[in-house]
Amino acid sequence: MLKDITLGQYFPGNTVVHRLDPRTKLLWLLGYIVALFLAKNIWGYALMLGVLITESALAKIKPKTLLSGLKPLIFIVIFTAVVNLFYGTGEPLWQWWILKITAEGIRKAVFMALRIMLLVCGTFLLTYTTSPLQLTDGLERLLGPLKKLRVPVQELAMMMSIALRFIPTLIEETDKIMSAQKARGASFDTGKLSERAKALLPLLVPLFVSAFRRADELATAMECRCYSGGEGRTRMKQLVYRRRDLVTGIVMVLILASAIVLRTV
Amino acid sequence: MSILETQNLTHVYSRGTPFEKVAVDNVSLSVDEGELLGIIGHTGSGKSTFIQHLNGLLKPTAGKVLFQGRDIHASKDALRAVRFGVGLVFQYPEYQLFEETVFQDVSFGPKNMGLGEDEIRERVYEAAAFVGVGRELMEVSPLELSGGQKRRVAIAGVIAMRPRVLILDEPTAGLDPAGRESILENISQFQRETGAAVVLISHSMDDIARFAQRLIVLHEGRLVMDGTPAQVFDRANELKDMGLTVPMATEIALALRARGVELPESVYTTKYLRKLLTALREGGGPC
Ligand SMILES: Nc1ncnc2c1ncn2[C@@H]1O[C@H](COP(=O)(O)OP(=O)(O)OP(=O)(O)O)[C@@H](O)[C@H]1O
Ligand SMILES: [Mg+2]
Numbered sequence: 001m002l003k004d005i006t007l008g009q010y011f012p013g014n015t016v017v018h019r020l021d022p023r024t025k026l027l028w029l030l031g032y033i034v035a036l037f038l039a040k041n042i043w044g045y046a047l048m049l050g051v052l053i054t055e056s057a058l059a060k061i062k063p064k065t066l067l068s069g070l071k072p073l074i075f076i077v078i079f080t081a082v083v084n085l086f087y088g089t090g091e092p093l094w095q096w097w098i099l100k101i102t103a104e105g106i107r108k109a110v111f112m113a114l115r116i117m118l119l120v121c122g123t124f125l126l127t128y129t130t131s132p133l134q135l136t137d138g139l140e141r142l143l144g145p146l147k148k149l150r151v152p153v154q155e156l157a158m159m160m161s162i163a164l165r166f167i168p169t170l171i172e173e174t175d176k177i178m179s180a181q182k183a184r185g186a187s188f189d190t191g192k193l194s195e196r197a198k199a200l201l202p203l204l205v206p207l208f209v210s211a212f213r214r215a216d217e218l219a220t221a222m223e224c225r226c227y228s229g230g231e232g233r234t235r236m237k238q239l240v241y242r243r244r245d246l247v248t249g250i251v252m253v254l255i256l257a258s259a260i261v262l263r264t265v
Numbered sequence: 266m267s268i269l270e271t272q273n274l275t276h277v278y279s280r281g282t283p284f285e286k287v288a289v290d291n292v293s294l295s296v297d298e299g300e301l302l303g304i305i306g307h308t309g310s311g312k313s314t315f316i317q318h319l320n321g322l323l324k325p326t327a328g329k330v331l332f333q334g335r336d337i338h339a340s341k342d343a344l345r346a347v348r349f350g351v352g353l354v355f356q357y358p359e360y361q362l363f364e365e366t367v368f369q370d371v372s373f374g375p376k377n378m379g380l381g382e383d384e385i386r387e388r389v390y391e392a393a394a395f396v397g398v399g400r401e402l403m404e405v406s407p408l409e410l411s412g413g414q415k416r417r418v419a420i421a422g423v424i425a426m427r428p429r430v431l432i433l434d435e436p437t438a439g440l441d442p443a444g445r446e447s448i449l450e451n452i453s454q455f456q457r458e459t460g461a462a463v464v465l466i467s468h469s470m471d472d473i474a475r476f477a478q479r480l481i482v483l484h485e486g487r488l489v490m491d492g493t494p495a496q497v498f499d500r501a502n503e504l505k506d507m508g509l510t511v512p513m514a515t516e517i518a519l520a521l522r523a524r525g526v527e528l529p530e531s532v533y534t535t536k537y538l539r540k541l542l543t544a545l546r547e548g549g550g551p552c
Contacts, residue, residue: 013283176355176361177360181361181373182348183423184374187377202373203363206363209360
């Protein structure tokens with residue numbers, strides 16, 4: 001069940017989306033989110049859905065994979081939709097006590113659910129097609145100017161890449177420990193809530209022990225290879241903008257323009 | 266009599282993603298009451314995946330697992346019965362100790378079974394004795410033990426449930442020769458004294474040759490050989506093609522035969538080989 005969490009997972013591939021410069025993809029995501037929040041009618045959402053579908057087709061990511069990433073968030077989506085359902089103003093279609101559902105409420109609920117799903121899927125597409133290394137590299141370069149303001153950009157990027165690198169490891173480790181304890185009769189998915197919470201404690205101890213051990217080993221390994229922060233560090237793979245990045249940028253500008261225009265429809 | 270059985274067991278990881286992987290492919294196997302069954306196979310051949318089905322930790326993609334004739338996923342009760350009836354010791358189990366003292370850690374399983382305090386105490390001491398963990402270690406924190414001792418404590422934690430089938434995933438990996446020897450002796454003693462069946466995964470052909478009564482070989486998720494160690498190690502060439510080795514003794518016997526020394530087939534323990542060679546030196550033919 002923990003294996004369902006695909007956050008930060010990378011599916012290697014060699015499509016045009018995979019080959020784009022990570023900076024382009026990060027900026028693209030930014031543009032995508034802005035456009036998504038600009039959408040306020042069916043046409044706006046249709047545009048964004050179209051963008052997402054095209055993007056995943058280009059990246060050869062199956063819709064099923066993308067949707068399975070939504071699984072852990074299903075509760076949030078439903079919750080938001082239900083809350084919005086009762087917040088519409090206008091002529092009630094159905095009323096009970098202080099709860100009323102209006103046509104506008106339904107519209108809002110659907111759009112809200114759609115917005116969250118599009119947001120999450122769009123973000124997942126970025127991590128699915130960009131290796132963590134590239135991602136942090138891109139982020140570091142984009143935030144580069146902040147170095148002038150003494151923001152430790154390089155250190156932050158390194159921290160992020162280490163964190164991303166260890167998410168799957170930690171999940172795997174948790175899974176293993178859970179399995180071992182289940183094999184000895186622990187139950188994590190039955191019983192009262194308080195019992196289940198208690199069952200989590202024995203899980204945390206070995207997990208923390210191994211996380212600290214790992215952190216220690218990693219620090220030693222980095223020191224052994226003379227890591228001393230970003231000063232004077234050179235890169236094996238230089239990031240270079242290519243023509244496809246330019247084209248992507250132009251497409252995003254067009255999308256943003258359409259999103260603005262569609263607001264007025 | 267078979268106690269644990271799989272029927273056409275198949276397991277596919279990450280179905281529907283680019284990482285899809287058939288780890289176990291149509292394996293039908295039955296484990297007999299009281300036997301010591303060895304499982305060998307190259308890295309990634311699906312051994313660990315396979316055994317995690319045997320106590321219901323993984324659900325088969327297709328096929329069935331039967332414990333004492335009952336489908337283990339048929340009901341909650343059946344699943345509970347198999348969790349306690351089939352004890353599973355994972356690869357590197359020492360990283361999973363978590364209680365404050367050794368005693369508490371070993372008693373985790375029996376406690377989950379809902380046993381009374383006296384019964385728990387008795388089982389913990391019994392299990393500790395089987396794996397050679399002395400009473401003086403009972404109140405020590407497991408984190409202060411040596412690697413080998415931790416491994417023993419982890420095995421005791423499973424034995425304390427008195428399983429009818431004990432499954433061990435590479436119990437001797439990363440231990441020194443003396444440590445390996447004594448852990449295997451302990452396990453074999455457990456099998457003889459309690460009449461429980463033992464399933465042993467190992468990369469050491471010499472260990473398997475000495476302890477297993479029956480041996481199966483997994484290759485790319487499929488069950489490709491099933492027989493006595495003698496029958497399996499006789500197919501040395503096939504094993505080598507699968508990236509596996511044969512016991513040292515078999516290797517030597519094969520090389521000698523290739524040079525014209527008259528030795529019988531099926532030599533797979535050092536003890537037997539030594540006997541044959543001594544006989545040869547003293548003039549007479551083997552046996
Ligand atoms: N949780 C998982 N998710 C996806 N694939 C997995 C997972 N666990 C194992 N696999 C894959 O399934 C195959 C079988 O793995 P398994 O761990 O069962 O092999 P093994 O025979 O135990 O190997 P080893 O001797 O190295 O322990 C491998 O190719 C592995 O990459
Ligand atoms: Mg394994």
